[in-house]
Amino acid sequence: MEPVLSSATLLPALFLLYLAVLGVAVRRGAVPRDPRRLLLFTVFAGYVLGVLHFTLLPVEAGGGPDAGRAVRDAMEGAATGPAPDPETGGVNLSPLTAGGVTFWLNILMTVPLGFLLPLLSARWGSALRIGLCGAAVSLGIELTQLLLLALGGVHVVDVNDLIANTSGALLGYLLFRAVAGTRPARALRPASPAGRRRPPHAPAPTGRRGGPGGR
Secondary structure, eight states: OOEEEOHHHHHHHHHHHHHHHHHHHHHTTSSOOOHHHHHHHHHHHHHHHHHHHHHTOOEEOOOSHHHHHHHHHHHHTTTTSOOOBTTTBEEEOOTTOOOHHHHHHHHHHHHHHHHHHHHHOGGGOSHHHHHHHHHHHHHHHHHHHHHHHHTTOOOEEEHHHHHHHHHHHHHHHHHHHHHHTTSTTOTTSOOOOTTOOOOOOOOOOSSOTTSTTTO
């Protein structure tokens, strides 16, 4: 079955789009001209594209009534049936039933998310926000995989991936705190523009005009 969207065609196009958007943002001043932050944004974009590659691509065309029936059958037996085959796809709604290499790889996949987000912005400097973000990203991936199943894809929709991805994001945040200390995003705050310094304080007046010291 020929893929409709593959990593070889989609990911380079998305990366070029990212570079174009970043260039416009820098020219308009929305993103500081700090080489370290620009490199960090680029690393994060590359990470996002890597996640797309390993979780959603390729997208194959094979939808129709049979594919929809396959999804319904998978949902009906998801909670009680055996674990789905990665080669044919399926749904698993039984938590804490997956193990082995796949579960640990799903944890490792979101460690960079929990580590990089606090570097990008101090608003991500809490474990609660990182955990919610990891869960939201994982849920979005699983729902997209479920949609792709209806189109004839072979992705596995697994509630254990949600657990692993959320745990990985929290692990990445703990790693960030261990490396950066207790002040998130301190090392990569936007640098002050060259030459822009606070003007020196004006000397205090020696007396008021018209007063004893101003005559």
